Structure formats: C-alpha cells, structure tokens
Amino acid sequence: MSKRRSSTPPSSMVSPIHSSMAFRYPIGARSATSRASRADRAEAMLYPRWSGVSRWSRSGVRRPALLLALIALVVGTLASGPRADARATPAPLAGLETSIPAQLVAGTTAVVDADGDCLRIRVAPGLAATQVACAEDGSTVTVLEGSVEADGYTWQQVRSDSAVGWAADMYLVPTAPEDPEPIAPVEPVEPVATEPEPVCDTRGTPPGLFGDLPAQGGSALVVWGGGTTAGIVHQAALRGVTLRSVWVLNDAGRWTSYIVGAPRFVNQRWYEHFPGGRIPSPTALFVIAEPPGTGPATGSIALPVTTANAPRHSGGPAPEVEAAAVIVVDAASGKVLHEHNARTRLPPASLTKIATALLAIDGSDLDAWVSADGDYGMLDADSSLMGLAAGDCFTVRDLLYGLMLWSGNDAALTIARHVAGSDAAFVSSMNAFVDRLGLADTHFVNPHGLHDAAQFSTAYDLALLARYAMTLPTFEAIAGEHSWTTSGSEIILMRTLNHFLSSYDDADGVKTGFTEEAGKTLVASATRDGRRVIAVLLNAPDRSSAAATLIEWAFTDHTWPR
Template sequence: MRAATVAALLSLLLGLVFPIIPASAEGPDVAHEQSALIAAGRDPLPVGSIAVVRADGDCLRVRPAAGLSGTPLTCVASGSTATILPGTSDADGYRWQLVTASGFTGWVADVYLAAYGSPAPASGGATAGAVSPGPSAGTAACVSTVAPVRPGLNTTLSTTGLNLALWGGGTMNALETATESQGCTISAIYANRPNGAGLVSYLVGVPDFVNAEWQTAFAGGRIPGGTALMLICRASATQAVVSVPSPVPAAPAPRKIGLKPAPLVGAAAVAIVDGGSGELLYDKNATTPRPPASLTKIATAILAVEGTELSSGVTVDVDGQRMAALDGSSVMGLRPGDCYSMTDLLYGLMLPSGNDAAIAIARYEAGSEAAFVKQMNTLVHRLGLSGTTFTDPHGLGSPQHRSTAYDLAMMARYGMTLPQFREVVGAPLRTTSGSRNIALYNTNTLLQRYPGADGVKTGFTDEAGRTIVVSAVRNGHRVFVALLDDRYREDSAVALLDWVFQNYQW
C-alpha cells in the first residue's frame, strides 16, 4: 500500500478509532426523564467522593463529552463505583459530571449516581458497600496526571484486514499482546511519527534492518500514548505460534561439573532455569500444573510495565481495606478514590503482594478484570508456555487457575529483561507518593538473606501452599528457582541456589 494512500486513510478515518457502542443500545442516560428532573434539585456529588452506579440493572454510559451525542467510551455495570472529578455541565436535559470508572475518564448523567454507602433503592442495582472510607486528598491532583488516552487499543478490532486504533502507550510486545487477545495477528503497522514528519511502517516477521526507520522513530521500543495506528490484521493462525521474543541466549547452557545430586526439598514442584540460555537445569514435577497463588502477579506486572504509561496517575475504585477484612487478602492498602502512579501500583502489587493493586491495574489497563485476564493468557501463549491458565490477575483463583514451576520461572526470566520490572522486584521497600504515603515492604526476604538475589515474587494460599520464584546472580550468571507448595520455601531456595552455583560451570 503506497504511503500517501495510507496517510490519507489514516487522517480521514482517525475518528473511528474509539470503541463503538451501538446508538440503539441507549439505556441509562436517555430513558428516564422524570428521574433527570428529580436530579436537577440535588447538588452535584462532591469532587473526590465515590459514587455507586444505580442504573436499574442496566449499565451507565461514560461519554467523551457532556451530552448524548458523543460515542460512549464504555458502559459501566450497575453497582460499580466511580470517582467524581472536577467538572459539571448541563446538556440535553441532564446534569453531567466528570468521573473515572473502570479505567475510563469521561462524562455521565449524574441521575444514575448515588453517594457511596447510601442505601440502594428498592428496585435498584447492587450496592458497593455500607460505609464510605471518605475521599482521598490526592484525587483532584490525579486529574492532571491522567494519561490523555486510556491504555491499550481504543477500539474493537476486526480479525482480518485494515483496522484503525488509538494506542494508549507501551511497547511493541504490549501492542501485539493486545491485538492477539482480540484474535488479530498483525502483519503490518503504520503510524504517525512522533515528530509529525509523516508515516512510518513496521512489518512483522522481517529482518530488523527492514524496520530501522520504525526503531529510530520509536527509540527505546515504546510507542507513546495517543499514537494513531493503522493495523493490518490476519486471523490468528494457530495456538502454537510463539511471538514474544524471549531473551536471546547470551551463552551456551552451563554444564554440570559436580556429582552431587540436588538437595531434597519438600516442594511439590521445582524448576531451576539458567537465565542466559533458558535451559532447564533441574526438574521436579516442573511441568505439572498447580495453583501458583501470587506468582500470578509476575504476568500482571509484565503486562503493566509493557502496556501502560508508568507515570500516569490512576484513580482507583478498589477498597483494599474491605478486601483484607473480608478474606484476609494481602493488600497495598488502597481506598476508593485514591490516586497513585502506575509505578506506585506496581510496587504495591509486587512488594506486599497487593491483591487490591492487581485489580486496580487490571481495570485501568484493560477496562475490566476479564479483559485483562484474556491478555494474561495471550501473553503466556505468546511466550510459548503451555501449562498455564489464568482466571484472575492476583492468584486467589478458581480451580481452573493453574501454572507450572517451569512456566513461572520462564515468565520471571522474561520479566527480568524489562528494566522497570527488575527495579520493582529488586526493591526491599518503597514509600508511595500518591494520595497517602504508604510504606511497602517486600515479602521476598531472600533479597536481604541471599547474596546476589535480586527478585522476583512470593505467594501463598491455603490451596497453593507457600510458593516462590527467586532470581540470583553470581559471577554475572543469573539463575531462577521456582518452588510450588513448599513450607520452607526460602530454605529450599537457598539450598538449590547454592547447589546449582557449585555444581554447574558457565
């Protein structure tokens, strides 16, 4: 396709890149004129407060501008929460308020919002809770740091042919994961150059030098948020395709020089993987699927690092304190209405193993937990790992939520190639700088205990037992040890790391 033709099409059709919700499926924001008149006598909900969507069992449309004419950005389920942002307007017989809900920022008719903690109407939707924790001081400040475009692909793709999309920011790997999760395998991409000097193309499956202009235009491998893309898709060919580039083997696999067998440990499954070559050095039920607990968050963190603008402010609708009280969840400590950078949420995910942070990241990046889980499973498939099925972003999981020691070690190996991932999982502690200063401590005690340990994650549930993936470097050589269901996981990891460094030669 000639570049001039592509440029003309891209300019002409740019307005089509936002997700389309059929105009005929209108629902709450047009159907109840009497309710709108009643709402006119009520003060707007205060900025920074949390509201509950009361849409009579339907969903509430979030629009890019106040009024009924804008194409909805999303439709938020009745019973969900929304954070009130600065902005009120009257249009089309409704009062509209600016909100953040389910990872989207936009305008809603506030007749369908109720203060968080207020009693539900007799015939209304589900309530989100009985007591409001109150607004956070940083909510209004969060507005200035919200990314101009929501993360991911701001459209629903056709699985074949030409698609237009507005990219929310991230790496090429994140872009391919997002498209694959919608059934589109990219064959070519056209984008506006960041400096505005015309289009640049990227062809999939060709030598790097062919895409040299793309690599120059998007130095560092990240495509900025707000970049308009033309995607040429073909239907995903086979579930066997591996399309995420794994770390290139830096050296041959190490050879075993000692006769000493691996120490006996109580883990139900063990995998030891050489970081340089990806070779499996020791295997005890390494490919047997088991519940991974919070090791799930390795995949969650990879998607967040690759698929979001990490400096973006995120206003959350997750109540971590309530989660901890209900089921003893490990949490970062989020409250509805809190604003934190995506970087802070990553630390809250990986250091204290915050299940609330996992949900907040999933909703922000993909719009819903279900959509995010689809991307998690796409990532696993693209990495060529066949023993993993995720059903949630945190690991509390259903009986179908499973992974293997080998898969988890290989996910960690890929994650540790990403500088931001490495920085997060190697930090013993972090103090957030968002709505509140929260001190976050890393549950991976091997960072202080074992020389050379620099990541990655621990986990625990009653079903999974104690789990861990640890990375350690000695003499420039990195090794990953993954243990599932090991009561003495730290002691076992130390013994296995000592054994592999003493009995293998690089």
C-alpha cells in the same frame, strides 16, 4: 496490611499560621531584606498567591475602580479632620524609620504577631515539615541560632514553651534587647522541599489500541493508549489480528518501523525514537497486518532467544529441598538444570501477579493516574493489601510496586480494571497472554492469586514466565527493588516482603506467594558474573533458604562456556 500515611495533615502543610478562615494557603511572604506591610499581609491572607485571581482584579474589581475607591477613602478621611485614636494614618515620612524591620537576634525574645491566629512551629524549615506546636498570637518565643530560606519564607529557629522548631519570621516582632541568654549551638537543618499536591487527572486516552484493525490483512491507522510494542501486538492478537509491523512518524517527518519478531538490532531506530521501548499515550500509529493464515500463529510470543551456550554440569547432584515442585533454569539458554515435579499443576498463589504486572507494563502508560474504586469486598479479611480506599489516586507505577513489593490484592484488582475495564476482561487477557507464551499448563481466574480450584500453573510454566519477564527492564527493576515510596494521594513507604532479596547476595527478583492451599511459593532470580539463574519452588516451607541452596549449586556446580 495497613498503609503508612503522612503524619502531617494536609491543612498543616499549606500555611505558616493556623487560620480560622475557610481556606488555608500560604499567605504573604517577605524577602530576606524587606517585610510586607500589614495591608499587604491582609490582602495576601484574603487572596492566596496561587488562587488564580489577578493582584489587580480581585473578585472582578479592576485596578481603576480600586484606585477610585482608595482616593474616595483618603478624601473622606481628610475632610473629617485628624483622628485622635492610636491608629491615625502617619505622615508619609513619619514612619519611615519603622519600616525597616528589626533583626531577630539569637538569645533574645520575639512576640508572635499573626493577626489573631496562632503561628505554626515546624520540625524543620519548609511548608511540608511536620508541625510540632502552634504559638498563640501575642505570646513570646525565644529566638535561637539558625535562619533558613525555604518555600518563599525566611524561617527562624525558636523555642515556644518546651517546643523547639522553625517559624516564618515575618510573624515575629523582636522585643527590646536585653542581656542575651547563652544559646547552645544548633545543628543546621536542611530545608524541607515542598512537593506540589498531586493532581489526580484520570482523563486522557485509556489503555488499549483504538481504531479498526485490518482483520483480513492490510494496513490501518490506530491510536495507542501507552505501553510497549509487545502490548500493541497483544491487543491486536486479542482481536484475532496478527501484526507484521508497526510504524510511526518521527520528528523529521519520516516513518520509523518496528518489525514484529525481528532481532533488536533490526529495530534499532525504533528504540532510538522510543528510548526504553515505551510508547507514550496517545500515539498515532500505522500498522500492517498479516492476512489470515499466512503469518505466524496469532498466539505465539517468542521467548528470549538463546544468547549463550548452555552451562555444563561439572559437580555433584542437586541438593534435596522440601518442596512440592522445583525447577532451576539457566535464563540465557533456557536449559533446565534441575527439576522435580516441575510439570505438575499446582496453585501458584501470588506468583499470579507476575502475569498481572506484565500486562500492565506492556499495555498501559506507567505515569497515568488511576483512581481506586474501593470495590474489594471479594478479598479475604486477612488478604495482603496495598491499603487502597475508594478515591485513592496513584500512578500505574505506584500500583505496580504495591502489587510486587507488598503483594497487594487490591492493587491487582485496581490495575486489572484500569488496563482492561473489568476483572473478567483482564483475566481473559491474562489467559490469552500465557497461551501466546505457550504455557499450556497455566490458567487464571483472577489477577491476584487467591485460591480457586480452577487457577493453576506449574513450576516449569512459571520459570518460562519469569524468564520472559526478567528481559523487560521495567519489570526487572520493580521485581528487584527493596523499597518504594508512593507519590500519589497518600505517601506510603513499602518494603518488599521477598526475604530472598535480602538473604542472598546475588538475588535480583522476583516474587513470593502464599495461600493455605498453595503453601509458600517463590520465583527467585540471581545473577552472578553476568549469568542469571531462575528457580521456582511451590509449596516450600523454607522457600528462601531452599532457593538460595539450589541457585548456589547451579552457580558452583556448573561451568559456563566463555
């Protein structure tokens, strides 16, 4: 799947004129009431506004030296007598009446004065708007109704030949007024906001838990590379350490604790200190570990506790659907409402990406920049892709949407390498994670789900995985999103491939999958009246319709306690 790139090339986004110089930045702008002189404009062309060079110190020339040079130039000019050419310097007051800019009037014409360059005509006012034409220096344009300020420029709507658009008015010189030609009213156009170019800064603390952990029990000071407490506990478990609690110094200089495995209300102060439960990178933490053999098993992750009594079956039998394996589960209680071959090991295809997303959400800073390495040669030619190329730079959050909405196998590999350092290390972490969840019939050999005989799961295990995943607000938001636009090195508009989300009114997630060997797979979630039902279908030719049928049966043929 190809990615959709911005239609505006980078060089056309940075200047109202098309410069033949090596750099292309916005050059001297004027306010709404004053026009920059040609000298100011020349200086602005040579020295961009944000080049980091002081106005009074260009290339090391400081203000006193510049003033002395100007004085010498003036003295030399006076000594040589008046010049006869048309560019003689006017007396200080002689040109005062011409320093006030003439107004651009709709229905008149104006001449492009861009110092030999062409003037960009854009589809809307703003440096980010798409260029529709470039009016040659000295050419004439027709002034239309409409003037808007945006990005430090005043933009005038004009017609150049057959193109209609917006141009920076500081490069337009009004011609002598004639009888104005009638101009049709033009709808006002909102300014186009100019987003700053993203900075792909991949420096900083990488994902992970850094420091010596107390393998024999006790306490230690560590640094966390960003994520959640679940990610901290998982990283410790990978090193054979079971954490009892995690501590952080709050803004008042006091310790705030997170007790592992305790109900949320016990850890309320922790969540007040870290809204949403996300811990930024880097954060210094104090951890206390259990002595070996005295705490809960290193592998255990508590699945969501039962928050409601199980629903009672009050209607007919579950409808028959075509699928190799099926399960329907009440998310709150965990009760299985219907199953067929749910414990049979089958290839999960891209449902694998649910586990990949969970490890990234729990174990990394979602706003960290990641540079794609482009090493995706192991992917099939017809593989589903986000469209990453070597050097592309996106945040972890963007990559997660590419993983879940477009099922990008390249996004899966990029996430794996960022979070764990290598594909193999990430897969090892995936298997440790599902072991801790108690998913005994699940095994991974890659983070994307392309077929491998050694990669398998069951409808039952996938239902447990989804039940856990949908308790995490970040995962729930991504899994239920219909579209997402990236903000990285490329603008990519992604729309979900999960047809179930748009075909069933109460749908709110989660993931589809397909390979020739696995067939069509789906983990579906829907919530009605605050009650969530999860359905898993493996090798189901009509997966979306079948999931909707099963979930509707669950809602209508079961009674939930009030």
